[in-house]
Amino acid sequence: MPDITTDPAATVPPAPQGRRERKKAATRKAIADAALRLFLERGYDDVGIREIADAADVSTTTLFKHFPVKEALVFDEEDDVEAALLTAVRERPEGQSVPAALCEHALRSRLLTADGDPRFAAFLRLVNDTPALRDYHQRMWLRHTAALARVIAEESGFPADDPACTALAHFALEAPRVAQDHDDPRRAVTRAFALLEAGWSALNP
Amino acid sequence: MPDITTDPAATVPPAPQGRRERKKAATRKAIADAALRLFLERGYDDVGIREIADAADVSTTTLFKHFPVKEALVFDEEDDVEAALLTAVRERPEGQSVPAALCEHALRSRLLTADGDPRFAAFLRLVNDTPALRDYHQRMWLRHTAALARVIAEESGFPADDPACTALAHFALEAPRVAQDHDDPRRAVTRAFALLEAGWSALNP
DNA sequence: ACAATAAGTGCAACGACTCAACTTTTGAAT
DNA sequence: ATTCAAAAGTTGAGTCGTTGCACTTATTGT
Numbered sequence: 001m002p003d004i005t006t007d008p009a010a011t012v013p014p015a016p017q018g019r020r021e022r023k024k025a026a027t028r029k030a031i032a033d034a035a036l037r038l039f040l041e042r043g044y045d046d047v048g049i050r051e052i053a054d055a056a057d058v059s060t061t062t063l064f065k066h067f068p069v070k071e072a073l074v075f076d077e078e079d080d081v082e083a084a085l086l087t088a089v090r091e092r093p094e095g096q097s098v099p100a101a102l103c104e105h106a107l108r109s110r111l112l113t114a115d116g117d118p119r120f121a122a123f124l125r126l127v128n129d130t131p132a133l134r135d136y137h138q139r140m141w142l143r144h145t146a147a148l149a150r151v152i153a154e155e156s157g158f159p160a161d162d163p164a165c166t167a168l169a170h171f172a173l174e175a176p177r178v179a180q181d182h183d184d185p186r187r188a189v190t191r192a193f194a195l196l197e198a199g200w201s202a203l204n205p
Numbered sequence: 206m207p208d209i210t211t212d213p214a215a216t217v218p219p220a221p222q223g224r225r226e227r228k229k230a231a232t233r234k235a236i237a238d239a240a241l242r243l244f245l246e247r248g249y250d251d252v253g254i255r256e257i258a259d260a261a262d263v264s265t266t267t268l269f270k271h272f273p274v275k276e277a278l279v280f281d282e283e284d285d286v287e288a289a290l291l292t293a294v295r296e297r298p299e300g301q302s303v304p305a306a307l308c309e310h311a312l313r314s315r316l317l318t319a320d321g322d323p324r325f326a327a328f329l330r331l332v333n334d335t336p337a338l339r340d341y342h343q344r345m346w347l348r349h350t351a352a353l354a355r356v357i358a359e360e361s362g363f364p365a366d367d368p369a370c371t372a373l374a375h376f377a378l379e380a381p382r383v384a385q386d387h388d389d390p391r392r393a394v395t396r397a398f399a400l401l402e403a404g405w406s407a408l409n410p
Numbered sequence: 411a412c413a414a415t416a417a418g419t420g421c422a423a424c425g426a427c428t429c430a431a432c433t434t435t436t437g438a439a440t
Numbered sequence: 441a442t443t444c445a446a447a448a449g450t451t452g453a454g455t456c457g458t459t460g461c462a463c464t465t466a467t468t469g470t
Contacts, residue, residue, distance in 0.1 A: 004245070018436080019435095019437090020435080020436055020437070020447075020448085023435090023436090023448080025447070026449090027448085027449090042218050048424090048425065048426085049425070049426060049427085050425085058449075058450090059449070059450050059451070060426090060427085061427095061428085061429090061449080061450070061451080061452095062448075062449055062450075064426090064427065064428080065448080065449080068427095069426085069427085070425095070426070070427090072352055135344075139340070154285075159420075161387075162396070163383070163384065163387050163392065163393035163396040163397060164396045164397070164399070164400055166383055166387065166393070166397075167380070167383050167393075167396065167397035167400055168400060170378070170379060170382075170383045171400075172382050174375060174376070174379060175372070178368070178375045179368065181371070182366075182368050182371070187368065188368035188371070188372075191367070191368040191369045191372065192368060192369070192371075192372035193403070194369070194404075194408065195369055195372055195373060195376075195404040195405065195408060196400070196404055197404070198403060198404040198407030198408060199399075199400040199401055199402070199403040199404025199405070199407070199430070200400065200404070200408065202403030202404070203399065203400060203403060221468075223468050224466095224467075224468095225416075225417080225466080225468075226469070228417080228466090228467090229417070230415090230416085232417085245463080252455060253455085253456065253457085254456075254458080255456085255457095263418075264417090264418070264419050264420065264421095264459085266418075266419070266420080266421095266458095266459085266460095267417075267418055267419075269457090270417075270418080273457090274457080274458085275456095275457065316459090352456065
């Protein structure tokens with residue numbers, strides 16, 4: 001449904017849709033904010049759903065209409081993360097290999113180290129110290145496997161359903177998790193990708 | 206795992222335990238059997254804990270004293286699976302690479318295809334079609350990462366804490382899961398391990 | 411024979427999540 | 441300007457996995 005408005009000034013800012021959607025977004029944000037605040041204060045497992053709903057001044061049913069499960073409260077605004085991943089591969093510098101591009105992307109993403117920002121550091125600690133959150137995040141992250149595999153296939157000329165593409169995609173997405181258990185995550189990521197890089201180049205014609 | 210043993214000679218030696226431990230094992234088996242039967246009949250999500258407990262004629266409290274969570278009801282008798290994994294690497298044929306040994310082990314294990322046995326095929330379908338079970342199984346499977354990484358380090362002369370060893374271990378354990386989403390899982394596993402094989406050999410001096 | 415130990419029971423509860431019925435708000439079409 | 445349908449939100453009861461507690465019963469080592 002294209003937006004054909006008579007008044008062009010009404011649609012200048014990013015996407016301020018009707019008041020309805022704005023209000024919806026507002027309560028959604030209120031819930032997510034309340035949740036994150038409470039989680040950081042007292043830990044994920046020691047905060048109940050009802051408590052969060054109360055803090056955001058909504059009912060628990062409303063809460064669950066915005067977020068499918070408790071874990072999702074923490075990972076709001078995780079759109080365009082897939083887009084970033086895919087373009088990192090597609091628009092990599094001339095001559096750079098696919099695994100190398102993925103490695104750089106992994107190092108660039110702040111999932112490993114929150115340099116500077118103490119608020120983000122606290123967030124990272126919350127996620128990594130809470131098994132439920134770690135697992136959920138990884139599950140969500142792996143949902144990009146198929147899309148990434150497709151892009152890899154395009155970029156490398158392999159058939160779209162070549163298992164090697166899926167494998168590389170999956171392994172690349174798992175790499176950060178593997179690295180997080182090491183004392184020097186950045187080095188670990190690099191080393192894991194060295195393995196993939198060498199293997200991938202050997203597979204190419 | 207249900208008591209569908211491939212190798213009849215591999216049955217447990219008759220551990221001469223007291224009547225206490227025998228009874229305990231009996232109720233445990235009764236519970237697991239009832240659970241698997243009901244799950245296969247009506248699907249994992251459509252069978253409740255209380256129902257299983259009733260079928261096995263125990264209280265839900267007793268049930269949870271034997272199995273930590275619902276998913277564990279399906280994966281009983283999963284010991285010595287780590288031992289098999291480790292020896293597959295340690296006692297591989299002369300001149301065979303570590304990834305190759307892991308690939309063979311993956312192909313040998315019946316997690317991919319239940320050739321012939323229809324009961325095991327049904328079991329596999331149950332697990333693969335139930336997200337909760339798939340995830341739980343993978344989580345349990347990944348618990349062997351550290352042990353496998355240590356063996357890999359020993360066998361290859363790398364320092365015990367080299368991230369490359371952890372990475373290879375992790376990727377190798379993930380490979381079957383990646384392959385299951387493909388139409389020809391055995392080929393997919395082989396191809397995934399080809400990637401690892403090539404990369405690993407390139408990392409060696 | 412006798413405590414110590416462990417298995418098992420019953421019940422009540424908690425927390426996450428769902429469902430159905432209902433009210434209010436909002437965006438538009440008439 | 442009125443009316444109407446969809447969407448957002450509420451309420452309350454209920455399911456389901458899981459735990460805690462107090463209790464009984466059976467087995468074991470001494």
